[in-house]
Amino acid sequence: MARVYGVPITVAEREGRPRRFTWDGRIYTVRRIIDHWVTLRTDWAVGARDRLPRRTFWRVEAGSGRGPGVYELRHDSESGQWLLARVWD
Numbered sequence: 001m002a003r004v005y006g007v008p009i010t011v012a013e014r015e016g017r018p019r020r021f022t023w024d025g026r027i028y029t030v031r032r033i034i035d036h037w038v039t040l041r042t043d044w045a046v047g048a049r050d051r052l053p054r055r056t057f058w059r060v061e062a063g064s065g066r067g068p069g070v071y072e073l074r075h076d077s078e079s080g081q082w083l084l085a086r087v088w089d
Contacts, residue, residue, distance in 0.1 A: 028062040035059040
């Protein structure tokens with residue numbers, strides 16, 4: 001079962017991929033990228049077809065010392081912000 005969070009996180013990247021992230025004061029190291037996809041939303045930027053905002057999603061296996069978990073991270077190209085979108089039990 002997935003829990004939805006939508007909370008801001010800090011992400012360290014390498015070559016555009018998340019390598020670790022900080023959530024709730026804890027550092028999580030990405031062990032494996034499970035999935036990756038991009039969404040484009042034309043309704044977000046009316047009249048700006050050449051610069052469509054996109055959201056990049058990463059489903060990763062990561063751990064903080066307690067054992068691994070599955071996390072969905074979201075990066076917003078317009079704001080540059082990273083969010084923790086979901087966590088799977």
